[in-house]
Amino acid sequence: MAELSELRRRIDDIDARIFDLFTQRAEVAEGVAAYKRESGIRVFDPARERAKVADAAARVPDDLATYAQVMMEVLMEASRARQHELLGDVAEDDTLRRINAARAATPELFPPSARVACQGVEGAYSQIAAEKIFRRPQIAYSPTFDGVFSAVEQGLARYGVLPLENSTAGSVNQLYDLMMEHSFHIVRTTRVKVDHNLLANAGATLSGLRDIYSHEQAISQCAEFLSGLPDVRVHVCENTAVAAQRVAESGRTDAAALSSLPCADLYGLQVLSASVQDRDNNYTRFACISKELEVYPGADRTSFMIVLPHEPGSLYKLLAKFYALDINLLKLESRPIPERDFEFMFYFDLECPVAAPEFSSLMATIGGLCQECRYLGSYAEVL
Numbered sequence: 597m598a599e600l601s602e603l604r605r606r607i608d609d610i611d612a613r614i615f616d617l618f619t620q621r622a623e624v625a626e627g628v629a630a631y632k633r634e635s636g637i638r639v640f641d642p643a644r645e646r647a648k649v650a651d652a653a654a655r656v657p658d659d660l661a662t663y664a665q666v667m668m669e670v671l672m673e674a675s676r677a678r679q680h681e682l683l684g685d686v687a688e689d690d691t692l693r694r695i696n697a698a699r700a701a702t703p704e705l706f707p708p709s710a711r712v713a714c715q716g717v718e719g720a721y722s723q724i725a726a727e728k729i730f731r732r733p734q735i736a737y738s739p740t741f742d743g744v745f746s747a748v749e750q751g752l753a754r755y756g757v758l759p760l761e762n763s764t765a766g767s768v769n770q771l772y773d774l775m776m777e778h779s780f781h782i783v784r785t786t787r788v789k790v791d792h793n794l795l796a797n798a799g800a801t802l803s804g805l806r807d808i809y810s811h812e813q814a815i816s817q818c819a820e821f822l823s824g825l826p827d828v829r830v831h832v833c834e835n836t837a838v839a840a841q842r843v844a845e846s847g848r849t850d851a852a853a854l855s856s857l858p859c860a861d862l863y864g865l866q867v868l869s870a871s872v873q874d875r876d877n878n879y880t881r882f883a884c885i886s887k888e889l890e891v892y893p894g895a896d897r898t899s900f901m902i903v904l905p906h907e908p909g910s911l912y913k914l915l916a917k918f919y920a921l922d923i924n925l926l927k928l929e930s931r932p933i934p935e936r937d938f939e940f941m942f943y944f945d946l947e948c949p950v951a952a953p954e955f956s957s958l959m960a961t962i963g964g965l966c967q968e969c970r971y972l973g974s975y976a977e978v979l
């Protein structure tokens with residue numbers, strides 16, 4: 597058997613040749629870029645790339661075929677990125693043009709005041725989020741999330757504030773599903789610390805409780821606390837402020853709401869138990885949506901809704917693209933697409949300044965990797 601050091605020497609020789617060829621390949625691609633500039637052809641040629649990937653598989657033993665294909669894709673990825681860089685032509689994508697136009701047209705400062713649609717009633721966490729995003733929001737309440745999207749779509753409110761996810765209970769699925777039905781852009785996000793309290797009318801005691809009302813996310817965030825109250829029935833409400841309002845209006849002393857502290861004052865309730873959530877680092881992320889695309893300075897996050905081709909490796913290729921551009925993935929969510937059998941909508945939140953060259957590179961190629969790609973916006977998260 598050959599010595600390990602001898603085998604490694606041979607591997608080093610092979611790698612040296614591979615990288616020599618890799619450099620030569622990049623140089624030839626520069627020639628291709630120059631040709632493309634002269635003849636006005638776009639850099640990305642999907643038909644040629646498909647043929648190259650198929651050819652790669654045919655050139656190696658079967659058990660190496662997948663690796664050869666992945667290698668080919670990485671090579672072409674690099675050559676495309678280099679060509680875009682040389683041509684300085686990353687703006688061949690319509691969405692990128694639209695984003696750059698929006699960046700130029702959007703004012704420097706985020707509006708301190710605006711008409712903002714929120715779901716629920718006074719005291720809802722959406723209100724707290726709206727007050728973090730705007731200095732003086734004029735809040736219009738809608739009973740449903742759908743109503744918030746519609747108010748923004750119809751221009752009844754310039755912005756809408758909606759909860760996306762909670763650090764304990766996860767994504768607000770209903771909201772992600774509604775995103776498929778509405779047209780909107782994301783202009784800001786924020787995080788609100790969620791402190792759930794058990795609120796009840798004067799005279800109520802913990803042991804005398806029979807019914808507890810709250811939003812389903814709050815209920816799941818207080819699951820441990822609630823499991824210690826076996827005789828209590830738990831009821832789902834539209835949101836935590838509605839739950840508080842309902843308990844207050846009922847006048848009952850055997851009912852309570854899991855709700856925020858401001859709601860105790862707002863609805864004249866007492867705090868029966870404070871901070872009853874299972875985890876203390878409990879945050880909810882909210883998005884501020886608008887009808888038109890607005891991209892404010894400092895936008896360093898971007899969201900997409902993406903449908904991928906139904907074939908092996910399609911998600912992998914997209915993730916490889918983010919990796920190649922050194923773009924951090926902040927969130928990946930998937931939801932079934934209604935009326936399509938086991939097809940999914942992917943929601944990506946990426947971390948990349950909108951002015952960075954990597955962002956332009958991404959926009960120039962992402963469309964080619966997806967069946968559908970909807971750009972939702974670029975924004976900053978305010979704390």
Ligand SMILES: C=C(O[C@@H]1C=C(C(=O)O)C=C[C@H]1O)C(=O)O
Pocket residue numbers: 625628639640641642644645648671672673675676679
């Ligand atoms: C080099 C080219 O440009 C791109 C990169 C390719 C490659 O590296 O092989 C193939 C097709 C194009 O998407 C080309 O068009 O041949």
